[in-house]
Amino acid sequence: MRDCGSKNGTFVNGTLLQAPVPLKDGDNIQIATGVTLTFVDAGATTPLFFEGQRGLIIDNDSRQVWLRGQELEPPLSTQQYRLLHLLYENAGKVVTREEIIRVVWPDAVSGGVSEQAIDALVRRLRDRLAEVDPDHQYVVTVRGHGFRLENAP
Known part of the structure; x- marks a missing residue:
């Protein structure tokens, strides 16, 4: 994450960005005056399934297999x-x-x-x-x- 010369600055977890920093899951990003966003790492998320969804879904990036909306574990x-x-x-x-x-x-x-x-x-x-x-x-x-x-x- 880096600030591109904004007038109000960009804050990560309350600290003004002076140089680019990598974001971690759960980091709070504040932009403009009071707009706060929470960073969610793609690896920490799971696919959204609709109730009653059937069938097989594979997420090749995470190697997760979902069957009828349920992750195959182990x-x-x-x-x-x-x-x-x-x-x-x-x-x-x-x-x-x-x-x-x-x-x-x-x-x-x-x-x-x-x-x-x-x-x-x-x-x-x-x-x-x-x-x-x-x-x-x-x-x-x-x-x-x-x-x-x-x-x-």
């Missing part, structure tokens, strides 16, 4: 998150096992990830999503082709 494992994010970015489309290997296990050598490993990861992800929404199957198997995310309405 967070998904790295592999589960990578798989879910891949499916989410391709919602309604089939994602092949090869695409999953490329994204979830980027360092794997060709043929180094078995179908059983993929199936186990999908099962664990389904189980985590079912903890919050047992009435909807989010990850659907498309036999012979791969998997598809079916987000709830």
Whole structure:
């Protein structure tokens, strides 16, 4: 935060700014004559959900997963998150096992990830999503082709 030569000055937590300062969550900023604002750090905020909202929402910046307006806690494992994010970015489309290997296990050598490993990861992800929404199957198997995310309405 810096003052750009205003006539009344800019204050952060009651101190007149003489040089630029970084803002922290909860800092009070006073501008003009008596206008006070409170800085809220983006990392300290959560998405706004409407009552009764259904479906899956991913905030990729914070790696938060929301299901039916409820944050998935504890967070998904790295592999589960990578798989879910891949499916989410391709919602309604089939994602092949090869695409999953490329994204979830980027360092794997060709043929180094078995179908059983993929199936186990999908099962664990389904189980985590079912903890919050047992009435909807989010990850659907498309036999012979791969998997598809079916987000709830």
